[in-house]
Amino acid sequence: MQMRKLGRSNLEVSALGLGCMSMSAIYGPPGDKQEMIKLIRAAHERGVTLFDTAESYGPFINEELVGEALQPIRDQVVIATKFGFDLDLVTGERRSGTNSRPEHIKAVAEACLKRLRTDRIDLFYQHRVDPTVPIEDVAGAIKDLIVQGKVMHFGLSEAGVETIRRAHAVQPVTAVQSEYSLFWRGPEAGLLSTLEELGIGFVPFSPLGAGFLTGRVDEKTRFHPADFRNIVPRFSPEARKANKALIEVLETFAADKNATPAQIALAWLLARERWIVPIPGTTKLHRLEENLGALDLDLTEEDVSHLSEKISKIQVKGDRLPAAILKAIGN
Numbered sequence: 001m002q003m004r005k006l007g008r009s010n011l012e013v014s015a016l017g018l019g020c021m022s023m024s025a026i027y028g029p030p031g032d033k034q035e036m037i038k039l040i041r042a043a044h045e046r047g048v049t050l051f052d053t054a055e056s057y058g059p060f061i062n063e064e065l066v067g068e069a070l071q072p073i074r075d076q077v078v079i080a081t082k083f084g085f086d087l088d089l090v091t092g093e094r095r096s097g098t099n100s101r102p103e104h105i106k107a108v109a110e111a112c113l114k115r116l117r118t119d120r121i122d123l124f125y126q127h128r129v130d131p132t133v134p135i136e137d138v139a140g141a142i143k144d145l146i147v148q149g150k151v152m153h154f155g156l157s158e159a160g161v162e163t164i165r166r167a168h169a170v171q172p173v174t175a176v177q178s179e180y181s182l183f184w185r186g187p188e189a190g191l192l193s194t195l196e197e198l199g200i201g202f203v204p205f206s207p208l209g210a211g212f213l214t215g216r217v218d219e220k221t222r223f224h225p226a227d228f229r230n231i232v233p234r235f236s237p238e239a240r241k242a243n244k245a246l247i248e249v250l251e252t253f254a255a256d257k258n259a260t261p262a263q264i265a266l267a268w269l270l271a272r273e274r275w276i277v278p279i280p281g282t283t284k285l286h287r288l289e290e291n292l293g294a295l296d297l298d299l300t301e302e303d304v305s306h307l308s309e310k311i312s313k314i315q316v317k318g319d320r321l322p323a324a325i326l327k328a329i330g331n
Contacts, residue, residue, distance in 0.1 A: 001048070014047055015295055016266065016278055017277055020066050044076065050078045053080070079123070084126045087099075098129070102137055120149060121150065123175060124155060135163050179204065180204035183234075184209065186320075204279070250265060
C-alpha cells in the first residue's frame with residue numbers, strides 16, 4: 001500500500017482511505033452490520049489504514065460500527081471522526097443546527113471515545129463551521145483535548161480559507177475535508193493553494209461524485225427512497241442526462257489505460273498532490289477492490305492536464321447540494 005503524510009504533520013495514512021458513512025446512512029438503509037464489519041476489516045487487510053466516520057452518521061451507529069470493526073486492530077489504523085452538530089448526546093436527536101461550544105466539543109469527544117472503543121481520536125474534525133462560536137475557541141478546545149491525549153490531530157470540514165487560517169494559528173490543522181472530484185472542482189479556487197502554503201493535508205470526500213463518476217448512474221437510475229441523492233439538484237434525471245458528457249470523457253480515457261472510469265477519477269485526484277488522500281465510500285467488496293486499483297495507475301502530468309482540460313470544457317448541470325445546505329455552509 002502506498003502511504004502519504006497529511007501535509008507537514010507526522011500523520012501517515014494509506015493513500016486511499018475508506019469513507020464509512022454509506023454503511024449506516026445517507027445513501028439508503030444501513031447495511032448489514034456483520035457484513036459491514038467484514039468489509040472494514042477487508043479494507044485493512046488490503047492496506048487501508050484511514051477510516052472516516054462521524055457522530056452524526058446514523059447518528060452514532062456508524063461510529064459504533066467502526067469501533068467494533070477496528071477494535072482488534074486499533075493500533076494499526078487511523079480513525080477520523082467529527083463533531084459540530086447539535087445532537088443530544090444520549091438520543092442523537094438533532095436539536096438545532098451546529099454546536100461547537102468548547103464544553104460541547106469535549107463532551108462529544110468523550111462519547112466518541114466510548115463508541116469507537118478507543119482511548120484516543122486520531123483525527124477530530126469540526127464537521128461544519130459554527131457561526132456562533134469563534135473558530136479560535138474551537139481550536140482552543142481541541143488543543144486542550146490534544147494536551148490530554150484524547151485527540152491526536154485537528155481537522156476541519158467544509159471550512160473557508162480565512163477560517164482555516166484563524167484556526168491554524170491557534171492549533172495546527174492537520175487535514176481539511178471537503179468535496180472534491182472531477183464532478184466538483186470548487187477547492188481549486190483558493191483552497192488547495194492555501195493548504196499547500198500552510199502544510200495542511202486534504203481529504204476529499206465524494207471523490208467519485210457520490211457514485212456518478214463510476215459511470216453506473218444515469219437518468220434512468222432509481223434511488224432508494226431514503227437515498228439523499230433524491231433531493232440533490234445535481235442528481236435530478238435531467239442533470240444526470242446532461243452530465244453524462246463527463247462520463248464519456250472518463251470512459252474514453254479509461255479505455256486507453258485499461259481501467260474503469262472510477263479508477264481514473266481517483267487516480268486523477270491522487271496525482272494532483274502528494275498530500276491529497278481521497279476517502280471513497282462503498283458497501284461492496286468488489287467496489288472497494290476496484291477503487292484500490294486506482295493506486296496501480298500512474299498518471300503523468302500530461303495525463304492529468306489533458307483530463308482536467310477536457311472536463312473543464314463541460315458545464316456541469318445542478319448544484320452539488322440542496323440550496324438550504326449550501327447556504328448553511330456558505331458556498
